[in-house]
Amino acid sequence: MPEQSRSVTFKNVSKVYAGSVKAVDGVSLEVAGGSFVALVGASGSGKSTLLKTVNRLIEPSDGEVRIGDEPVAAEPAYLLRRRIGYVFQNIGLFPHMNVGENVAIGLKLAGEHDTRPRVAELLELVELAPELAERMPDALSGGQRQRVGVARALACKPGLLLMDEPFGALDPVTRDGLGKAIRALHDGMGLTTILVTHDMAEALLLADRVLVMEAGRIVADSTPRDLLAGKAGAVADALVAVPREQAHRLAELEK
Ligand code: ADP
Ligand code: MG
Numbered sequence: 658m659p660e661q662s663r664s665v666t667f668k669n670v671s672k673v674y675a676g677s678v679k680a681v682d683g684v685s686l687e688v689a690g691g692s693f694v695a696l697v698g699a700s701g702s703g704k705s706t707l708l709k710t711v712n713r714l715i716e717p718s719d720g721e722v723r724i725g726d727e728p729v730a731a732e733p734a735y736l737l738r739r740r741i742g743y744v745f746q747n748i749g750l751f752p753h754m755n756v757g758e759n760v761a762i763g764l765k766l767a768g769e770h771d772t773r774p775r776v777a778e779l780l781e782l783v784e785l786a787p788e789l790a791e792r793m794p795d796a797l798s799g800g801q802r803q804r805v806g807v808a809r810a811l812a813c814k815p816g817l818l819l820m821d822e823p824f825g826a827l828d829p830v831t832r833d834g835l836g837k838a839i840r841a842l843h844d845g846m847g848l849t850t851i852l853v854t855h856d857m858a859e860a861l862l863l864a865d866r867v868l869v870m871e872a873g874r875i876v877a878d879s880t881p882r883d884l885l886a887g888k889a890g891a892v893a894d895a896l897v898a899v900p901r902e903q904a905h906r907l908a909e910l911e912k
Contacts, residue, residue: 662690662847663725663816665711670720671873672706680706681717682873688866690725693843693850695860697896698870704853705821707870711851712741712819724817739767742815742848746825748806750794756780756805757790763812779808784838800831807839811846818843821853836863858900861885869893 665688672681681703688694696704709715710722713734722729729737750759760779761772769775777787783804794802803823810818820839824832840863843850854860860867861881869877871892879889885901887894 662849664688664690664723665817665849665851666723667707667710668721668723670707670710670717670722672703672710672715673718679873681710683720684873684875685720686868686875686878688849688851690849691847692866693840693848693852693864694866694868695864696851696853696868696870697855697857697860700855702870703873704870708819708821708851708853711817712738712743739763739813740815740817742807742810742813742818743820744803744806744810744818744823745821746823748803748809748823750802750805750809752794754794755790756785756792756794756797759794759805760790760808760812762809767813775812776808779812782811782842783808798831799827800835803827803835804838807835807842811842816847816849818848818850820850822855823852824854824859832859839863857896861897861900867893869896 667684667686670681670684671679673679684707696708698704706715710717711724711729713729757773757776760776764772764775776790780787780790785801785804785808789797789801794805797805806823824835827835836859842848852860852864861884864881867877867879867881867884868875869889869892877884877889877893879893883889884893884897
């Protein structure tokens with residue numbers, strides 16, 4: 658099976674944290690290989706917990722996650738994670754390493770010695786100037802830092818990209834640009850992408866399919882078009898209402 662475009666299957670996945678409520682409550686669904694899926698929901702609805710069961714930062718209390726036909730538990734977590742790109746808010750670049758070294762971490766861990774050409778290629782991929790390889794993380798803008806995070810996540814050519822609020826701390830213009838860049842990378846590289854976001858407008862504009870989570874359950878599962886047409890239920894409608902109303906108000910102003 659090629660690394661690219663593999664599906665992700667959740668089979669009755671639950672997670673109960675010690676002394677806590679069910680953060681994820683019996684989720685079953687399949688993310689098709691090559692698709693771009695957004696996972697949307699209010700804070701605390703269980704999005705991050707569900708996402709982290711894929712790269713085993715969290716072990717489910719019940720159920721199973723598979724990539725392609727293979728359970729994620731079938732191999733050591735560090736090998737699994739090499740095949741999965743992971744980008745999160747405030748990406749956590751190592752402050753004492755320059756950009757190039759940060760991007761090359763995964764490559765070094767995988768035993769590659771001459772990482773320079775690949776780092777240059779990765780910086781180009783995320784539209785960063787090659788000179789930035791020498792720059793320290795604290796001398797980058799927030800948007801540049803997230804691009805470095807994306808380059809690092811893609812270094813080992815994963816077929817699967819997991820993103821958890823990757824644009825959270827960015828201004829709207831940077832956020833929009835990075836969103837488009839990631840969608841282009843997804844299409845160009847044939848990735849399977851799961852994007853966690855609390856921003857419904859972003860989900861609708863970037864994804865092929867939108868999952869809405871509430872209290873640990875998937876309460877809507879729809880294409881952006883059907884979601885906008887009000888076919889995805891009350892929780893989804895409420896999340897769409899805000900950006901829709903803003904768009905109408907802007908359109909009114911332009912009249
Ligand atoms: P989201 O990403 O949608 O904001 P999370 O998956 O982070 O939601 O959290 C889901 C629920 O699980 C919340 O009620 C949260 O407080 C709880 N939770 C998350 N992480 C932990 C943890 N490590 N220990 C205990 N409870 C947690
Ligand atoms: Mg979260």
